[in-house]
Amino acid sequence: MEVAVERPTPVKEEKRADAKPEMAAIGSATSALPIVFESFASTQSDAAGIKQEERTLEAAKAEMGEVREENERLKTMLSRIVSQYQSLHTHFLDVVKVHEQAASYKAANKLPATPAPAPAAAAAEDADDLVSLSLGTRPNGGPRRKGHERSSSSSGGTAADEGHQLSLGLGIARGGGMAASADDDKASGASAAPGTGGVLNLSSDSSSGADDAAKPAAASPPGTARKSPSAGEGADDEVQQQAKKARVSVRVKCDTPTMPDGCQWRKYGQKISKGNPCPRAYYRCTVAPQCPVRKQVQRCAEDTTILITTYEGQHNHQLPPAATAMASTTSAAAAMLTSGSTTSSSSASLAAHGHHLPFAAAAGMFGPTTMVSTAASCPTITLDLTAPAAPPHSLMHSSPYAAGYESKAVPAAWSNGYMAYGGAHPSYYAKSSPAPLGHLFGGGVSSRPEQLYAAAQSYLQRASSLCGGGHGGAVAPPAAVTDTLAKAITSDPSFQSALAAAITTVMGRGGAAAAQK
DNA sequence: CGCATTTGACCGGCGC
DNA sequence: GCGCCGGTCAAATGCG
Numbered sequence: 372m373e374v375a376v377e378r379p380t381p382v383k384e385e386k387r388a389d390a391k392p393e394m395a396a397i398g399s400a401t402s403a404l405p406i407v408f409e410s411f412a413s414t415q416s417d418a419a420g421i422k423q424e425e426r427t428l429e430a431a432k433a434e435m436g437e438v439r440e441e442n443e444r445l446k447t448m449l450s451r452i453v454s455q456y457q458s459l460h461t462h463f464l465d466v467v468k469v470h471e472q473a474a475s476y477k478a479a480n481k482l483p484a485t486p487a488p489a490p491a492a493a494a495a496e497d498a499d500d501l502v503s504l505s506l507g508t509r510p511n512g513g514p515r516r517k518g519h520e521r522s523s524s525s526s527g528g529t530a531a532d533e534g535h536q537l538s539l540g541l542g543i544a545r546g547g548g549m550a551a552s553a554d555d556d557k558a559s560g561a562s563a564a565p566g567t568g569g570v571l572n573l574s575s576d577s578s579s580g581a582d583d584a585a586k587p588a589a590a591s592p593p594g595t596a597r598k599s600p601s602a603g604e605g606a607d608d609e610v611q612q613q614a615k616k617a618r619v620s621v622r623v624k625c626d627t628p629t630m631p632d633g634c635q636w637r638k639y640g641q642k643i644s645k646g647n648p649c650p651r652a653y654y655r656c657t658v659a660p661q662c663p664v665r666k667q668v669q670r671c672a673e674d675t676t677i678l679i680t681t682y683e684g685q686h687n688h689q690l691p692p693a694a695t696a697m698a699s700t701t702s703a704a705a706a707m708l709t710s711g712s713t714t715s716s717s718s719a720s721l722a723a724h725g726h727h728l729p730f731a732a733a734a735g736m737f738g739p740t741t742m743v744s745t746a747a748s749c750p751t752i753t754l755d756l757t758a759p760a761a762p763p764h765s766l767m768h769s770s771p772y773a774a775g776y777e778s779k780a781v782p783a784a785w786s787n788g789y790m791a792y793g794g795a796h797p798s799y800y801a802k803s804s805p806a807p808l809g810h811l812f813g814g815g816v817s818s819r820p821e822q823l824y825a826a827a828q829s830y831l832q833r834a835s836s837l838c839g840g841g842h843g844g845a846v847a848p849p850a851a852v853t854d855t856l857a858k859a860i861t862s863d864p865s866f867q868s869a870l871a872a873a874i875t876t877v878m879g880r881g882g883a884a885a886a887q888k
Numbered sequence: 889c890g891c892a893t894t895t896g897a898c899c900g901g902c903g904c
Numbered sequence: 905g906c907g908c909c910g911g912t913c914a915a916a917t918g919c920g
Contacts, residue, residue: 639893645908645910890920900912901911902910904905
């Protein structure tokens with residue numbers, strides 16, 4: 372609710388940040404001119420000097436005219452940007468409404484059939500107005516997982532007792548104030564898309580632990596075939612597919628076989644994928660039975676010290692404290708991705724495999740830490756923690772990915788994750804002392820989920836603001852939304868801080884907390 | 889003995 | 905229709 376008021380503020384500030392310096396410079400230039408001329412005139416006495424002075428004056432006047440025109444143009448541009456922001460911000464809120472509605476609908480339908488962990492999550496939603504975005508779910512996965520159910524049953528109980536852990540994803544942001552008009556939306560959103568089972572039926576199977584038997588009856592909205600393409604509502608299906616496939620890929624320098632993210636994983640497969648001699652390992656979450664979250668772990672072909680971890684799906688259970696940070700971060704990224712990339716297109720080819728080609732270098736407009744691939748109806752957002760982050764104000768000068776890659780430097784903002792998150796960003800470069808990412812992991816910082824949530828919220832706000840900002844012209848086309856989101860993620864130090872906090876937290880306590888692999 | 893990992897087989901999607 | 909490829913399954917194996 373606060374967000375409705377707060378959100379525009381950072382946006383406008385950010386938008387103005389581009390124009391302000393120029394206008395300030397213009398203002399100072401115009402005010403300084405008379406002074407210069409005055410002192411200049413007082414020191415010139417001969418006729419030639421006066422003529423020269425007049426010529427200079429003429430030139431200066433002409434320059435002032437140009438500057439005024441430029442000033443006017445900038446003002447016009449600024450007002451246009453603001454108006455565009457407002458319209459697109461409205462659109463973004465609509466998207467948020469859709470997600471929220473789907474989540475609340477899902478919760479309402481799933482409650483009776485869910486085992487222990489789910490009611491807790493539902494209660495949390497009631498209390499904090501959480502929205503559970505379910506990503507990367509597997510429609511037909513339920514009935515097939517006997518082994519998984521058996522193997523994970525032992526650990527599920529402990530997870531349920533973790534207590535006070537929040538659900539993932541947008542719920543975090545919403546609980547923290549993301550929900551601009553959320554309370555109203557819950558009611559209005561339900562009526563916005565009646566009878567369709569929700570515009571976003573984000574996986575009926577994701578928030579319940581009793582998927583196998585109860586899924587068709589209890590999980591699916593009445594009359595809505597879970598998988599059948601004949602269910603009509605083509606747009607809904609498309610959105611659903613997008614949500615299902617959303618992935619968040621994290622690149623880190625890591626010596627261990629997998630990145631300890633606090634969750635418990637069970638390896639269920641390994642494959643040699645084409646184009647990379649390093650095998651790709653497949654893990655699924657075993658914290659709770661039927662948790663739909665999977666992750667793929669693969670070493671980068673170019674640099675085997677880089678570990679690429681791709682998360683897919685959303686946890687349907689409460690997480691160990693050590694796992695909440697990373698999970699919320701990736702979930703927020705995935706949520707932004709899905710909300711912004713309902714139309715996939717152009718930029719896909721730039722990141723054909725999601726991992727190898729950095730958008731920063733390819734497109735020249737993204738920061739080095741984030742890239743988005745909308746390829747093949749499988750949108751993937753890659754968070755590159757192997758390269759230094761560009762300061763937000765120098766986004767346009769984002770350095771080539773390779774530079775940071777080779778230097779192995781880590782932005783100071785990351786190592787100062789929590790401090791950077793309050794709005795004060797001491798520095799963004801650690802140029803003086805290139806530090807392997809591993810240095811971050813010894814911090815042993817305690818888990819501070821609330822800060823991460825707030826950071827995620829800020830990140831989402833920033834992202835929404837950029838959605839509204841456009842790029843100095845017409846309203847951004849759908850294909851550009853993904854780009855803007857990537858920009859938002861890249862440029863938002865809060866989000867980077869959240870990532871840093873996630874990894875620092877997890878790795879710091881990872882040794883003890885995560886006996887997973 | 890129970891559990892996790894390994895690894896070959898299987899399946900479905902997609903491109904040709 | 906066929907083959908390729910990514911993803912998953914499940915029997916075999918290893919480990920504590």
